[in-house]
Amino acid sequence: xxxxxxxxxxxxxxxxxxxxxxxxxxxxxxxxxxxxxxxxxxxxxxxxxxxxxxxxxxxxxxxxxxxxxxxxxxxxxxxxxxxxxxxxxxxxxxxxxxxxxxxxxxxxxxxxxxxxxxxxxxxxxxxxxxxxxxxxxxxxxxxxx
Ligand code: FES
Numbered sequence: 001x002x003x004x005x006x007x008x009x010x011x012x013x014x015x016x017x018x019x020x021x022x023x024x025x026x027x028x029x030x031x032x033x034x035x036x037x038x039x040x041x042x043x044x045x046x047x048x049x050x051x052x053x054x055x056x057x058x059x060x061x062x063x064x065x066x067x068x069x070x071x072x073x074x075x076x077x078x079x080x081x082x083x084x085x086x087x088x089x090x091x092x093x094x095x096x097x098x099x100x101x102x103x104x105x106x107x108x109x110x111x112x113x114x115x116x117x118x119x120x121x122x123x124x125x126x127x128x129x130x131x132x133x134x135x136x137x138x139x140x141x142x143x144x145x
Contacts, residue, residue, distance in 0.1 A: 053142070053143055054071060054143055055075055056140045057137070057140050059142075060077040060142070062077050062080050064076065065105065066100070068144075069088065073088060073133060077116075083135045083142055084116065084119075084135060085134070085144040086130040088105075091127070092109070092126035095107050100116065105130065110126075112124055112125055114129065119132050
């Protein structure tokens with residue numbers, strides 16, 4: 001007897017489950033469900049899917065970041081030339097983070113804040129950091145795995 005994962009799981013809870021079971025590839029299959037209107041003080045959103053060439057270096061403000069909601073990723077540039085990427089799913093109760101400003105990524109639901117440097121909790125109620133992802137820089141292009 002074999003068990004299988006349902007082929008279509010979308011939504012925040014499913015995204016969390018998928019992240020643990022199948023990794024970011026499963027998340028890339030889900031789109032929508034996240035707020036698309038935000039961006040303040042350097043925070044922006046993008047709609048590109050994860051994987052190759054998610055952004056260019058110029059897309060990511062120094063000291064800020066950009067949210068790629070469709071890919072479930074936030075890319076930040078804490079200092080010039082240093083790029084970081086994090087899951088956009090808040091570790092408190094799974095809401096999608098929708099703002100990047102003043103060195104933090106903020107969840108809209110209960111306003112937890114996470115550092116753009118390392119994803120650590122700056123302000124609760126969240127107690128766990130945002131999971132970090134690997135950014136690959138190829139020329140001017142950024143991809144996230
Ligand atoms: S779900 Fe993000 S702070 Fe509660």
